Structures are given as C-alpha cells and as structure tokens.
Amino acid sequence: MSDSGERGAAGRARRGEGAGAVPWWLVALLLLGLWALAAFLASPGYRVILRAVASGLGVTLRVSLVAYAASLALGLGLGLLRSSRLRACREAATFYIELVRGLPMLVILYYIAFVGAPALAAALNALLKPLIASGAIGAVEARSFDFATRAVLALTLGYAAFIAEIFRAGIESVDRGQIEAARALGLSEGQLMRRVVLPQALRNVLPALANEFVAIVKDSSLVSALGVQDITQLGKVYSASTFRFFETYNVVAFFYLCLTVSLSLLVRALERRLKRGLAR
Amino acid sequence: MSAFIRVVEASKRFGPRGGPGAVALDRVSLELGSGEVAVVIGPSGSGKSTLLRAINRLEELDSGRIWVGDDEVTARRADLRRIREEAGMVFQAFNLFAHLTVLENVSLAPRLVRGLGRAEAREAAEALLKRVGLADKLGSYPRQLSGGQQQRAAIARALAMSPKALLFDEPTSALDPEMIKEVLDVMAGLAAEGMTMLVVSHEMGFARAVADRVVFMDGGRIVEEGSPEQVFDGPREERTREFLAHVL
Numbered sequence: 273m274s275d276s277g278e279r280g281a282a283g284r285a286r287r288g289e290g291a292g293a294v295p296w297w298l299v300a301l302l303l304l305g306l307w308a309l310a311a312f313l314a315s316p317g318y319r320v321i322l323r324a325v326a327s328g329l330g331v332t333l334r335v336s337l338v339a340y341a342a343s344l345a346l347g348l349g350l351g352l353l354r355s356s357r358l359r360a361c362r363e364a365a366t367f368y369i370e371l372v373r374g375l376p377m378l379v380i381l382y383y384i385a386f387v388g389a390p391a392l393a394a395a396l397n398a399l400l401k402p403l404i405a406s407g408a409i410g411a412v413e414a415r416s417f418d419f420a421t422r423a424v425l426a427l428t429l430g431y432a433a434f435i436a437e438i439f440r441a442g443i444e445s446v447d448r449g450q451i452e453a454a455r456a457l458g459l460s461e462g463q464l465m466r467r468v469v470l471p472q473a474l475r476n477v478l479p480a481l482a483n484e485f486v487a488i489v490k491d492s493s494l495v496s497a498l499g500v501q502d503i504t505q506l507g508k509v510y511s512a513s514t515f516r517f518f519e520t521y522n523v524v525a526f527f528y529l530c531l532t533v534s535l536s537l538l539v540r541a542l543e544r545r546l547k548r549g550l551a552r
Numbered sequence: 553m554s555a556f557i558r559v560v561e562a563s564k565r566f567g568p569r570g571g572p573g574a575v576a577l578d579r580v581s582l583e584l585g586s587g588e589v590a591v592v593i594g595p596s597g598s599g600k601s602t603l604l605r606a607i608n609r610l611e612e613l614d615s616g617r618i619w620v621g622d623d624e625v626t627a628r629r630a631d632l633r634r635i636r637e638e639a640g641m642v643f644q645a646f647n648l649f650a651h652l653t654v655l656e657n658v659s660l661a662p663r664l665v666r667g668l669g670r671a672e673a674r675e676a677a678e679a680l681l682k683r684v685g686l687a688d689k690l691g692s693y694p695r696q697l698s699g700g701q702q703q704r705a706a707i708a709r710a711l712a713m714s715p716k717a718l719l720f721d722e723p724t725s726a727l728d729p730e731m732i733k734e735v736l737d738v739m740a741g742l743a744a745e746g747m748t749m750l751v752v753s754h755e756m757g758f759a760r761a762v763a764d765r766v767v768f769m770d771g772g773r774i775v776e777e778g779s780p781e782q783v784f785d786g787p788r789e790e791r792t793r794e795f796l797a798h799v800l
Contacts, residue, residue, distance in 0.1 A: 452610055453647035453706075457661035457713060458636040467664065471651045 301533060308526050317516070321523045324510045328503035329527065335420060335502060336492045339427035340485050346432035351439025352465070365436065372433035377426075378494050384426035385498050390414040423495035431488055438480045442473030478546060482539040486532050493528070503527050555583035555619075556717055556748050557607060557639070562616035564602060564772075576602040578772035579616070586716070589749045591759035591780075594769035595795060600752040603769070604719050607750070608632075608639050621716065633665065640710030644722040646702040648694035648709070654681065655690040658709045665713065673712075680708040684738050700731030704738055717748035724755055756800060760784060768792045 312318040353365035372380065393414040397404065404411050417425075446469050454464035496505035503524055511520035559582040566574050577599045584590055592600045605611040607618055609625050609632060618625040620639050648657050658677035662668040668676070681687055684704040694702055703723055710718055720739065724732040736758050743749055743762045753759065759766050759780055766783040768776045768791075776789045784800070787793045 447647075447650075449643060449645050449647035450649060453641075453643060453649070453709075454661075455610060456608055456636055456641040456643075457709070458633045458665040459661060460633070463664050467660065468649055468651075472649075475651065 298537075301529075305526070305529065305533075308522065312523065312526070318519055318523065321510060321516065321520050325503050325506050325520070325523050325527065328501050328506040331420065331495075331500060332489070332492050332502040332504075332527075332531075335424055335427070335495055335500070336485070336489045339424045339431065339492070340488050342424070342428040343431035343435050343484075343488070344481070346428060347435025348439055350432055350436035351443065354436055354440045355443045369433045369436055372430055373437075375430075377430050377491055378497060380430045381423060381426040381494055381497060384429065385419060385422040388425070389417045389422045393417070419498040420495070420500045423492075423498050423500050427488060427491065427495075431484060431491075434487075435481065435484055438477050438484065439473065441480075442477035443469055445476045446472045475546060479539055479543040482535070482542060486535045486539070489531050489535065490528065554585050556586045556588075556621060557582070557584040557750065558619040559583070559603070559607070560617045562603065562606060562613050562618060564599075564606065564611065564614045575599075575772040577606070577613070577616075580769075580772070580774055582767065582774065582777075584717070584748060584750055586748055587746045588764050589743045589747075589751070589762055590765040590767055590777075591755075591763040592750065592752045592767045592769060593754065593756070593759065593795075593799075594775075598769040599772040600769050601721050602772075604641075604721050604750060604752050607719055608636050608641055610641075637665065637713050638715055639717045639719055640713055640715035641719045641721065642703070642706050642710050642723050644725050646694070646699070646706045646726070648702055648706055650694055653691050653693055654686060654697070654705045657694070657705060658712045661709070662712050677708070677712055680711050681705065683711075684708045685734070698731060699727045700734045703727065703731075703735045707735075707738055707742075711742075717750065718742065720749065720751040720753065722752050722754070724753065754799065756784065768795065770795070 312322055350365050350369060353361040354369065356362055356365075375383075393412045393416070396412045400409065400412070403409050450468055450472065451464060454468045459467070492502060493504035495502055496508060499505065507520045507524040511517045514520070559580060562577050562580045564575075564577040566576050574597075580599065580603055582590075582603070592603065594600050602611055606613050607620065607625065609630065613626055616626070620635050623631060623635050623638070625635050648654075649660065652660060655674065655677050658680055659668075659670075659673035662673045662676060663670065678687070678690065681690060684707055686701060686705055686708065689697060689701060689705070694705070697705065707718075707723075723739070724735050727735065732755070736755060739749070739751070739758070740762050751758075751763070763780050765777060766780050767774055768783060768787075768789075770791055776783060776787060776792045783792065784796065787796060
C-alpha cells in the first residue's frame with residue numbers, strides 16, 4: 273500500500289498536483305467568485321436581486337439539511353436490510369431502492385406532493401378513526417402538510433435509496449476476517465455490526481456520504497417546482513416579474529456555487545485526512 | 553469424559569448443495585484432552601482449517617457432531633456465545649479490529665460479551681498485553697505494528713475471554729521468518745501453562761518441541777496421528793512419509 277502510495281504521490285508531483293502545488297482551478301473559481309461579488313455589490317440593481325434571492329437561502333439550507341439527516345437515517349436502515357442475512361429483507365430493500373432510483377427526482381417530488389400526501393392524510397384518518405369520531409382530534413387534511421414538508425419527504429425518500437447503496441457498499445468493504453474475529457470472540461450479530469462493521473464501513477464511505485449532501489443541496493432547487501420559496505423559486509419569481517433573467521440567474525448560480533464548492537472542498541479535505549489516517 | 557474437544561465423524565463438502573463439490577472433511581473424529589496440545593499438519597486443502605473452524609462453528613458441518621466441554625457445538629440451538637468463550641481463536645491474517653487500538657482490541661469482547669466494566673477490562677487487557685510483550689503498544693493501531701506484534705496482540709485478544717482452549721489457524725503463515733519465533737514463543741509459553749491448544753501449522757520444529765500429539769490430514773481425512781516422535785521419526789503411512797519428505 274505504501275508502495276503504490278509513493279508512486280501515486282510521485283505521479284501527482286510530476287503533474288504539478290502535489291500537496292504543495294497550486295490548484296489553479298480553485299484559484300480561477302475563487303477569482304470568479306470575488307469578481308462576481310464585487311460586481312454585485314457595486315451595482316444597485318444587483319443589490320436588490322441579491323437581497324430578494326438571499327431570503328430563500330434559509331429555506332434551501334433547511335430543506336437540504338432536514339432531508340439529508342432523514343435520508344441518512346432511512347438510508348442506513350435500508351442499507352442494513354440490503355446486507356441482511358435474511359433473504360426477504362434483502363429483497364424488500366432492493367425492491368424499494370431499484371424502484372426509487374429508477375424515477376427522476378422531480379417525478380418523485382410531484383408524486384409525493386400530489387399523490388403521497390393526500391394518501392397519507394387518508395391513511396392517518398383511517399388509522400385514527402375512533403379518536404376522530406369521539407372528537408378528541410380533528411380529521412387530518414392533506415392541506416396540513418405544507419409543500420415544504422412534502423418536498424422534504426420526497427427528497428428524503430429519493431436520497432435514502434442512494435444513501436442505502438453507499439452504506440451497503442461500505443458494509444461490504446469491511447474485511448470478512450474482521451467479522452469472523454468478532455464472531456469468534458462471541459459478539460452477537462448486532463454487536464459485531466455496531467462495534468466492528470459499521471465504524472469501519474462509515475470511515476470508508478464518509479466522503480461518498482458527504483458528496484450526497486452536495487448533491488442534495490443542488491437537488492433542493494427542485495422544490496421550486498412545488499412553489500416552495502427557496503433561492504431558485506425566488507429567482508424564478510423575481511426574474512419573471514422584472515425580465516432581468518441574466519442578472520437574477522447569475523445571483524442564483526452564485527449562491528449555489530458558494531454552497532457546493534465550499535462543501536466539495538470540505539469533502540476533499542476530509543478525504544485527505546482519512547487517507548492519512550489509514551496510512552498512519 | 554476427559555476429552556475437552558470431541559469431534560465425531562465430521563463431514564463437510566464445499567460447493568453447491570447436493571452437488572459433488574470438494575470434500576473438506578470426510579468423517580473426521582478427534583479428541584483433545586484438557587491441557588493437551590495437538591498440532592495438525594497436512595498439505596493445503598486437506599481440511600485442517602475447516603476442522604478447526606467447525607469447532608467454534610465458523611463453519612457448519614454437513615454431518616457429524618462436535619462437543620466443546622459439555623456443550624454440543626453442532627446442536628441446532630447451541631449456545632454459540634458460551635462455546636466461543638470457551639474456545640478462542642487466532643487467525644492466520646490476525647484480523648485485529650482495524651479501527652481500534654491494541655488495548656481496545658483486547659478489551660472490547662470482555663466488555664461486550666462478559667459485561668466487564670471499562671476499568672476492569674482495561675486492567676486485564678494491559679496485563680495480557682504485557683504478558684505477550686506489547687506493554688508499550690497499548691495505544692497503537694494494528695497497522696502500526698509488525699506482523700509478529702499483531703499476532704501477539706491477537707493472542708492476547710483471544711486470551712482476554714479466559715478461554716479453556718485456543719484454536720490456532722496457521723498463526724505464523726502470514727509472518728516474515730524473523731517474526732515467527734516471537735509468536736511461537738508466546739504459544740509455547742501458553743502450552744507450558746497448561747492451555748488446551750489445537751494448532752494448524754507448518755512449523756514442524758514447534759510441533760516437535762511443544763505438541764503432545766501430531767495429527768496428519770490429507771484429503772479431508774486424518775491419515776495418521778501420534779506423538780511427534782512417532783509421526784516424524786517413524787510414520788506408519790506412506791502418504792505421511794511422502795508429505796514429510798517434502799516439508800522436512
């Protein structure tokens with residue numbers, strides 16, 4: 273491992289991509305960003321757009337964070353089922369994952385918003401029928417799930433499928449000898465999963481999981497299709513009423529790039545740290 | 553009943569169920585008394601490792617029965633936790649937990665399986681690591697250790713469960729020659745203290761010096777067994793002679 277590592281490092285150094293070399297793509301991106309920011313702030317027209325769109329930043333971040341956290345939890349569950357020893361669990365998880373991965377995210381979003389949410393309301397009403405009949409609580413209406421909630425639910429269901437596959441790959445990447453050693457010491461299947469397999473699997477897939485957050489930030493723009501007031505939706509509305517498409521989408525793109533590029537850099541740093549940790 | 557490990561007519565085939573497959577074990581019977589040290593030798597693919605791994609049920613038999621102490625390993629509802637506590641295992645590839653320090657490797661199972669407290673488990677682990685000569689490596693991760701150090705840590709990890717017997721699956725086969733001795737020394741020390749040991753190994757010198765019994769396997773069967781002198785100096789079977797001529 274150290275041998276190939278040395279060769280890899282030498283190759284990178286020769287191509288000028290070593291640890292000390294300047295990443296010119298990043299310099300170019302930063303310069304572009306600074307230039308854009310300076311141009312935005314210098315122009316009164318841009319400043320108005322900046323303010324209008326920035327008010328959607330909270331929604332974009334909130335939708336991304338909540339959907340990401342929820343899809344991590346659901347994805348972990350599905351990933352565990354996917355690598356279960358019980359065939360029925362594996363089949364059920366694979367069924368869900370393949371079904372969801374085969375659908376465009378926008379279709380999932382529409383489906384959950386206009387089919388799933390009313391169905392959920394109807395199901396809750398059927399379930400809580402006695403309580404509703406006795407007047408203890410009111411009937412649940414589809415309207416009581418606002419569109420932001422439906423959007424988060426849809427993103428969660430969609431991303432859980434991708435994240436499940438990442439967890440599965442991570443679990444499979446753990447050396448079989450580790451599992452045998454844990455069994456030979458008398459650990460239960462649950463203990464060996466929690467204490468031996470998952471910690472190592474997680475370390476292996478941390479960068480991939482972090483990348484999913486970058487992806488979910490970008491896909492959160494799809495919630496604008498439901499009228500949720502994220503930065504894309506605010507940009508859409510503002511540009512449609514002022515016809516200043518060029519300036520508005522410059523600002524929208526600027527916000528997304530600030531989020532995604534900085535997150536990608538964090539992921540790279542994380543990856544490098546983990547690699548160093550393993551070579552320790 | 554003095555035998556601590558008892559294997560009766562163990563058979564196993566690898567490959568598709570019902571198909572011909574490869575014979576791993578063919579009606580193997582073996583008894584190992586308390587405090588006895590047996591070394592299993594034989595060419596690769598002779599079923600040595602399968603036999604060893606069947607004893608703590610890392611491998612399921614097709615037929616035959618195995619007992620460890622009073623517990624039947626092959627029983628459908630065997631208490632695997634107890635059996636694996638009684639018969640610890642040391643692997644060819646060490647299999648130390650890569651994400652844990654040496655100390656954590658040794659104290660994990662006592663805490664999870666035997667319910668020891670953190671301090672208690674730590675104390676016991678430190679004592680064991682000191683015993684295998686790793687007192688200065690408590691906080692190291694497995695990848696920071698040499699192969700010999702890793703295997704000694706793995707032995708300490710197995711000992712931490714206070715097993716009555718230890719199963720060694722080619723413990724020195726993955727080691728550089730200069731590290732073999734340090735591991736064999738630890739094993740010889742355990743044997744001298746009366747540990748029941750079943751060792752799959754190619755270390756004939758170790759077998760001669762430490763083993764009470766040498767078992768020669770080939771083609772999934774026990775071809776011959778006896779004291780080291782009997783097997784090494786006067787093998788009865790032609791197949792044993794042939795094998796020994798190649799390795800000695």
